[in-house]
Amino acid sequence: xxxxxxxxxxxxxxxxxxxxxxxxxxxxxxxxxxxxxxxxxxxxxxxxxxxxxxxxxxxxxxxxxxxxxxxxxxxxxxxxxxxxxxxxxxxxxxxxxxxxxxxxxxxxxxxxxxxxxxxxxxxxxxxx
Amino acid sequence: xxxxxxxxxxxxxxxxxxxxxxxxxxxxxxxxxxxxxxxxxxxxxxxxxxxxxxxxxxxxxxxxxxxxxxxxxxxxxxxxxxxxxxxxxxxxxxxxxxxxxxxxxxxxxxxxxxxxxxxxxxxxxxxxxxxxxxxxxxxxxxxxxxxxxxxxxxxxxxxxxxxxxxxxxxxxxxxxxxxxxxxxxxxxxxxxxxxxxxxxxxxxxxxxxxxxxxxxxxxxxxxxxxxxxxxxxxxxxxxxxxxxxxxxxxxxxxxxxxxxxxxxxxxxxxxxxxxxxxxxxxxxxxxxxxxxxxxxxxxxxxxxxxxxxxxxxxxxxxxxxxxxxxxxxxxxxxxxxxxxxxxxxxxxxxxxxxxxxxxxxxxxxxxxxxxxxxxxxxxxxxxxx
Numbered sequence: 001x002x003x004x005x006x007x008x009x010x011x012x013x014x015x016x017x018x019x020x021x022x023x024x025x026x027x028x029x030x031x032x033x034x035x036x037x038x039x040x041x042x043x044x045x046x047x048x049x050x051x052x053x054x055x056x057x058x059x060x061x062x063x064x065x066x067x068x069x070x071x072x073x074x075x076x077x078x079x080x081x082x083x084x085x086x087x088x089x090x091x092x093x094x095x096x097x098x099x100x101x102x103x104x105x106x107x108x109x110x111x112x113x114x115x116x117x118x119x120x121x122x123x124x125x126x127x128x
Numbered sequence: 129x130x131x132x133x134x135x136x137x138x139x140x141x142x143x144x145x146x147x148x149x150x151x152x153x154x155x156x157x158x159x160x161x162x163x164x165x166x167x168x169x170x171x172x173x174x175x176x177x178x179x180x181x182x183x184x185x186x187x188x189x190x191x192x193x194x195x196x197x198x199x200x201x202x203x204x205x206x207x208x209x210x211x212x213x214x215x216x217x218x219x220x221x222x223x224x225x226x227x228x229x230x231x232x233x234x235x236x237x238x239x240x241x242x243x244x245x246x247x248x249x250x251x252x253x254x255x256x257x258x259x260x261x262x263x264x265x266x267x268x269x270x271x272x273x274x275x276x277x278x279x280x281x282x283x284x285x286x287x288x289x290x291x292x293x294x295x296x297x298x299x300x301x302x303x304x305x306x307x308x309x310x311x312x313x314x315x316x317x318x319x320x321x322x323x324x325x326x327x328x329x330x331x332x333x334x335x336x337x338x339x340x341x342x343x344x345x346x347x348x349x350x351x352x353x354x355x356x357x358x359x360x361x362x363x364x365x366x367x368x369x370x371x372x373x374x375x376x377x378x379x380x381x382x383x384x385x386x387x388x389x390x391x392x393x394x395x396x397x398x399x400x401x402x403x404x405x406x407x408x409x410x411x412x413x414x415x416x417x418x419x420x421x422x423x424x425x426x427x428x429x430x431x432x433x434x435x436x437x438x439x440x441x442x443x444x445x446x447x448x449x450x451x452x453x454x455x456x457x458x459x460x461x462x463x464x465x466x467x468x469x470x471x472x473x474x475x476x477x478x479x480x481x482x483x484x485x486x487x488x489x490x491x492x493x494x495x496x497x498x499x500x501x502x503x504x505x506x507x508x509x510x511x512x513x
């Protein structure tokens with residue numbers, strides 16, 4: 001069961017709490033439309049939402065590389081399209097160039113403040 | 129139909145001014161805003177006592193509308209501090225036209241100023257990242273535009289050289305404008321050599337960081353006809369908001385300008401082919417390409433090829449950003465109001481060396497956030513009514 005544990009919280013706090021507990025969750029309507037970031041009701045039509053757990057598998061939908069002051073490595077910022085059909089902005093931690101369409105795997109940074117999800121190219125070792 | 133509810137040609141811009149473009153040391157944002165407002169009223173031949181409504185937002189004061197109302201002693205009947213980013217002032221104009229035509233007010237002052245270059249030395253943005261976006265440390269707003277550009281290149285084969293053509297056209301226009309901040313020549317080699325800030329966008333794909341203030345005075349068309357300057361009428365306007373943060377943009381290659389433009393055209397009774405000029409918010413070079421597509425000047429995906437051979441530069445088929453735009457003339461943080469001032473100057477025939485031979489109809493387009501808020505306004509000479 002993917003449902004976050006604390007039902008008295010708002011959806012944002014529920015999402016963050018699930019990350020702290022190691023689960024990357026998103027929301028879905030009964031019709032199967034995926035919604036992210038978490039909300040009280042589906043945007044546009046107000047449909048009821050239920051939590052679901054993401055597989056963590058996604059693809060690069062768009063990507064930009066932002067050079068930092070040396071010696072810091074460039075920051076790779078991407079919009080990731082998850083296989084469940086929602087998108088999010090995140091960073092990709094990798095040493096090799098990233099291309100649109102590339103497969104990614106989510107890494108949960110549950111101890112960070114705020115907790116969040118970043119990505120690595122699928123097949124690489126966990127870095128978080 | 130809702131799109132045609134706009135009070136076509138009921139109102140006109142009677143005064144317009146800029147102040148402190150480039151560097152304006154020793155002035156606060158509030159002082160610059162007030163100065164631009166006073167100059168626009170002087171241009172119209174009106175005084176502060178004529179102003180019923182005030183429309184403004186300041187870069188860092190969230191209640192800046194109240195600050196300007198107090199400073200100038202105007203706006204008691206209505207103050208609008210609506211802030212949707214750089215599109216704010218086109219939204220202000222839209223609201224003012226409805227309120228003036230409904231009779232609640234007769235004259236509105238829309239004004240803005242920022243001293244971000246002399247005070248902060250960097251872009252002062254009101255954008256704050258959400259708990260979903262902020263942890264990644266992305267440089268914003270440029271990152272949002274760069275993501276859209278990456279997708280446009282992927283889907284349509286748009287190239288760096290085509291983005292560069294936008295930057296070169298803006299600079300070529302700026303070279304004809306004594307008020308513009310960057311007037312030295314720019315060639316493709318220099319463009320391509322500029323440092324990358326957020327790929328595929330480099331330093332010369334980015335709007336300037338300058339000081340600057342602008343203001344326009346809006347009143348009924350009937351009243352404007354009795355004032356000092358030739359009225360520039362507001363024929364149509366429309367807006368559309370699609371998201372706040374870039375990850376929520378429904379399609380990175382299609383902006384709300386498609387709908388805001390359709391609404392403005394429907395209200396005005398004119399289409400893209402009728403426009404003598406386009407004054408649009410070029411925060412980054414990709415904006416110009418996306419907006420020319422979405423506003424109907426070329427098919428989706430063709431923006432890069434449309435601009436690549438100088439079509440939007442001086443002497444080209446479609447004059448775009450004849451002042452040099454946010455890329456080469458002025459960018460104090462929220463550029464939208466400058467699109468209106470430049471269109472007014474062109475339509476009045478006051479644009480000096482950059483004056484267009486035919487300047488009756490202008491499409492002005494404002495953008496706010498990260499391609500989030502889009503507002504289109506069509507201005508015309510009295511012949512277009």
